Amino acid sequence: MDENTRPEDVLSQEILRKLKLATEAETKEDREIICEEVFCDITGQLDFIAKERLHVNHSGPVCFYEVLAPYYFQNNVAADTLLYFCKRLWGLPYLAPTFALLLHSRQLFLGDVQSGIKKFAALFGFLSQGVVLSPNRQHLDQLPAQARETLLAVVAAYTPYYTPPAAVKQVLEEFPSPLHTLAEGGHMPGEGADFLLGEVTDTISRVRTEQGLLTYLHCLKALGGAHHLKSLKAITRLRLQSELYSLTSPGGPYYAPRSVRSAALEVLDALFPMGRRSRRLVRLVFRILHPAEILGVVFFVLLLPVRVWSWASRKALGGVAWAVMVLVRPTAGASKEPSPHKVKSRSVIVSNLRPNTVYRVDVVPVSRKRGTGPFATATVTTLSGPSCNPTAVPGKAQQVKATPSSSRNDRVTVTWAPNSGGGNGCVNGYRVEGFDASNGAKVVSINLGRDVEELNVNGLIPGTKYNFIVIAKSNAAYSPEATVQSFTAVPLGKDKMSLSWQNGDPGICTQAYKIDAYQLKTGDRVIGTETGLSSYTLTKLVPGVEYAFTVAAVNSKGDSIPATAMSSTPKNRR
Numbered sequence: 001m002d003e004n005t006r007p008e009d010v011l012s013q014e015i016l017r018k019l020k021l022a023t024e025a026e027t028k029e030d031r032e033i034i035c036e037e038v039f040c041d042i043t044g045q046l047d048f049i050a051k052e053r054l055h056v057n058h059s060g061p062v063c064f065y066e067v068l069a070p071y072y073f074q075n076n077v078a079a080d081t082l083l084y085f086c087k088r089l090w091g092l093p094y095l096a097p098t099f100a101l102l103l104h105s106r107q108l109f110l111g112d113v114q115s116g117i118k119k120f121a122a123l124f125g126f127l128s129q130g131v132v133l134s135p136n137r138q139h140l141d142q143l144p145a146q147a148r149e150t151l152l153a154v155v156a157a158y159t160p161y162y163t164p165p166a167a168v169k170q171v172l173e174e175f176p177s178p179l180h181t182l183a184e185g186g187h188m189p190g191e192g193a194d195f196l197l198g199e200v201t202d203t204i205s206r207v208r209t210e211q212g213l214l215t216y217l218h219c220l221k222a223l224g225g226a227h228h229l230k231s232l233k234a235i236t237r238l239r240l241q242s243e244l245y246s247l248t249s250p251g252g253p254y255y256a257p258r259s260v261r262s263a264a265l266e267v268l269d270a271l272f273p274m275g276r277r278s279r280r281l282v283r284l285v286f287r288i289l290h291p292a293e294i295l296g297v298v299f300f301v302l303l304l305p306v307r308v309w310s311w312a313s314r315k316a317l318g319g320v321a322w323a324v325m326v327l328v329r330p331t332a333g334a335s336k337e338p339s340p341h342k343v344k345s346r347s348v349i350v351s352n353l354r355p356n357t358v359y360r361v362d363v364v365p366v367s368r369k370r371g372t373g374p375f376a377t378a379t380v381t382t383l384s385g386p387s388c389n390p391t392a393v394p395g396k397a398q399q400v401k402a403t404p405s406s407s408r409n410d411r412v413t414v415t416w417a418p419n420s421g422g423g424n425g426c427v428n429g430y431r432v433e434g435f436d437a438s439n440g441a442k443v444v445s446i447n448l449g450r451d452v453e454e455l456n457v458n459g460l461i462p463g464t465k466y467n468f469i470v471i472a473k474s475n476a477a478y479s480p481e482a483t484v485q486s487f488t489a490v491p492l493g494k495d496k497m498s499l500s501w502q503n504g505d506p507g508i509c510t511q512a513y514k515i516d517a518y519q520l521k522t523g524d525r526v527i528g529t530e531t532g533l534s535s536y537t538l539t540k541l542v543p544g545v546e547y548a549f550t551v552a553a554v555n556s557k558g559d560s561i562p563a564t565a566m567s568s569t570p571k572n573r574r
Contacts, residue, residue, distance in 0.1 A: 116211035130564035165222035224270030440531030544571035
């Protein structure tokens with residue numbers, strides 16, 4: 001072995017060589033034998049000589065996969081090659097556990113980032129708010145040093161993806177350092193800023209999707225002006241600048257799309273305002289000289305006369321009619337005063353009109369030099385019924401009733417009526433949700449059109465009480481995300497836990513609450529469900545075990561930041 005070759009490189013090359021042999025094997029039996037051999041190799045324990053060569057200081061038993069998993073996380077090329085062979089051999093025995101052992105590090109959250117979804121947001125919320133950023137850092141400090149550093153690295157790497165931009169400055173200030181516990185004088189404001197941004201820099205280089213990169217960049221932009229950026233190490237600052245500058249280039253190594261390039265440049269200007277002009281000048285020069293941009297520069301020069309002529313034409317036309325005055329007045333009624341709307345486009349939306357009323361619309365061109373010109377007139381009649389505001393949240397559905405069917409004992413007919421009050425938002429549909437009244441379990445959730453006022457819910461349990469809600473929907477976004485407060489977890493006997501909470505803002509619509517529970521020691525997920533109530537009782541828990549619970553409010557804007565509570569079930573008495 002070459003003196004400059006790391007032992008981890010040799011082990012990885014041997015694993016990749018065997019997996020390549022498996023893909024080239026002619027029979028399925030030979031492929032299974034090779035995969036079983038690879039699994040036995042990585043689950044074998046290191047002897048004294050192997051620990052010394054791999055610089056493992058742990059005195060207890062250590063397996064090869066525990067050394068190789070961090071290696072594959074740091075080496076993107078080797079990890080991609082391993083993933084390629086795993087995809088080709090997927091379905092064979094021993095391959096799934098081999099993949100899990102070698103590529104398990106942060107794969108859940110990275111999968112969310114690459115796919116542009118937040119399927120594991122509840123799990124990240126528990127790790128972030130319930131452990132790392134919890135006011136009580138006792139659980140974090142009690143972890144072994146290696147496990148504590150790994151947990152902090154995972155949370156730091158994906159904080160920009162799961163954290164709203166408005167809260168990222170607070171996270172940067174409160175994030176702990178893996179080097180010190182509270183007993184050692186740690187947990188000082190801003191001590192983990194360098195560690196967090198270092199992990200974020202490493203993670204950005206692994207993201208390959210436009211949506212994931214834009215989410216990271218928009219969150220990093222919100223860090224502009226944070227005073228803890230001044231305490232970053234020089235190497236961290238340079239690595240972050242280099243990574244962001246690579247994303248501003250239209251060519252390799254990322255070949256980033258235009259939206260990512262623009263966002264990366266805005267992040268550079270926000271985090272490092274010094275040298276902004278020189279940076280943009282250098283970028284412009286390299287962009288002109290870049291092979292991918294030469295053709296665009298040639299077309300720009302050739303089309304420059306056309307652009308100048310188009311600009312001059314618009315200016316000349318603007319001197320004739322630079323705006324349009326739209327006058328709306330009812331043709332009959334008490335008020336004869338017109339309602340003017342000055343616009344610079346060819347269309348305008350006029351709201352808050354009276355229903356079933358005839359209006360005359362005058363369109364008047366306005367010139368800076370010549371004043372008003374000849375106008376055109378049109379007459380329109382508004383529809384009967386109350387008018388609506390397309391930017392307002394719609395009112396609640398009225399006369400909501402749930403009636404058991406006389407023909408089937410597992411059917412309930414839900415009926416409702418539109419809100420007849422004036423000044424409400426425009427309704428474009430309804431959402432009907434039903435819950436078991438005894439445990440809050442959701443039994444139905446369906447979206448319907450705006451003309452539907454009845455729904456038959458089938459497959460229910462006879463003799464069971466259900467609660468139904470009807471939510472009017474519109475194109476207008478609800479006000480801020482719903483929140484949860486006063487979240488508590490109280491044991492009820494040795495295997496039950498009572499969860500209760502309150503809506504953080506009764507003025508914000510909350511459709512349901514998403515509940516997740518985990519064993520604090522192992523991190524195993526116990527339950528994941530939704531309820532329409534403000535309480536929930538968990539059963540069949542293990543006595544004498546500490547659990548962590550999260551509750552997130554759900555509405556049309558998405559899930560809120562989960563609230564966290566921890567409690568232990570009583571131990572069995574002997």
